[in-house]
Amino acid sequence: MKWTELCIYTTNEAIEPISNIIHEAGASGIVIEDPQDLLVERDTSYGEIYELNPEDYPEEGVRLKVYLPVNSFLGETVAEIKQAINNLLVYDIDIGLNKITLSEVNEEDWATAWKKYYKPVKISEKITITPTWEDYKPVSTDELIIELDPGMAFGTGTHPTTVLSIQALERYMKKGNRVLDVGCGSGVLSIASVLLGAEKVFAYDLDDVAVQSARLNTKVNKVNDSVEVKQNNLLDNVTEEPDIIVANILAEIILRFEKDAFHLLKPGGLFITSGIIQTKKQLVEQRLLEIGFELIEINQMEDWISIIAKKPE
Template structure:
């Protein structure tokens, strides 16, 4: 099966928003080409990315690419028109969307798979958490390491983005074995898997996208956690009747602000909220919203212009 690649040339600030838009409109996933990675220092003792070509990245801005099945998408022009309309809405909401140029091309599935897999290698996020693609080999450096097996499929979340790394660091710090967790906007399921590997149980993973739900279930099964993690389609915390010791959400700040009012109902006293996917400029709004519902900020951590927040309900 072949795919139609929809490429949006945007700004780093709008990367998450554009990714969300593409998937909300029905794309089977996104890949991100951000030249910022060319300037990172990579620790290659675990087989991470060690050779990147500047020719594969834009000189400025970020390319966000979505993939549509040729069998399912019969109106590419209509899809592109919707993307452009949503980009205009972002711009009207004071987002810097960069050039916002949208282009398309046909891509064979075999060449696409080979292309993106060469950018996705085993990476050690913390002393204990290692994210390993299913097809990679890795020997644990110590018995304390928790190996996360992942096949992100059409790139629902590979674990290498700063927002995911920040989320993992806070989960490792604040999550205790046996605690109940809700993962809002689970994507590939990586944060639910991390929580499970850290001893959480039970875990509820929610995502609005049915394709993400399917991929999360596959990855959770790959990590032998199906008995502890329930994955279902859900719109944020709407309709969630149970409570949790930890709620984690690695999504846009604008989306976090839509459901913070639900947190006092869902979090138990002493419970922790871990929020990521927040750009530096939006940090204050999220912190203010958390304070308004009575949550205390425990910690704010930063990486490459992104912010993650841990807050506690007393």
């Protein structure tokens, strides 16, 4: 089978929204080539292996690669992706060079290209994320392993917004907590919640592809009995009263359901948000305070912000 590699030259700020656009277009995975990765000092004490070649990265900006099947709808799909990326300017998102190139690859080459980018990564004190094909062995008795298949899930779970979310869950999760994962994507935050002690997780996503990926990944990680995955628009018609609501979604989306989150949370419950770019930080903070939340923590990783807010007891 023939595939087309769609290569998008953009900025770090635009990675998350463009990723959402690509997923909505039907693609099942993305390669992110960010030259900043070459500058990061990585902890290899847990057995991680990093094989980063500077020639694989752009000289400036960020390069996103997605693989689309060569069929009669390809031209229309590419046009829709281009238009949706251009529309990000309306939200004051810097899309940088915004250059898009196309090249053809064979299915065998495509499958191999995916795997060379992913190695086990320890993203918090306890949690390590590893591709399903890696034979990774825990190096400590309290290490928690999440297995993901990037070809089916949305990313590897190592983007700063995901890392910030998981680190927050690790700090605040209590055994027996009930959690709502809004915009669950691959289900990585739901899986992490159960491994960290959650009794029950309700995972919601509007995208059916995400729902299927989350269900598969919860089964792979043997937590499917504790995670209920369903297609749903944010918190519409949700009646569960959780201890924690976690949402790794863009700020514009967070501000569509922050009131619902406040009303659903139990007194003393936490709203963990991520996916917030620096320019939207103050807006989200102000809205959460206006509703009645108390701001507990504000954390930053690269250009991304996470906010942990508490509903007063």
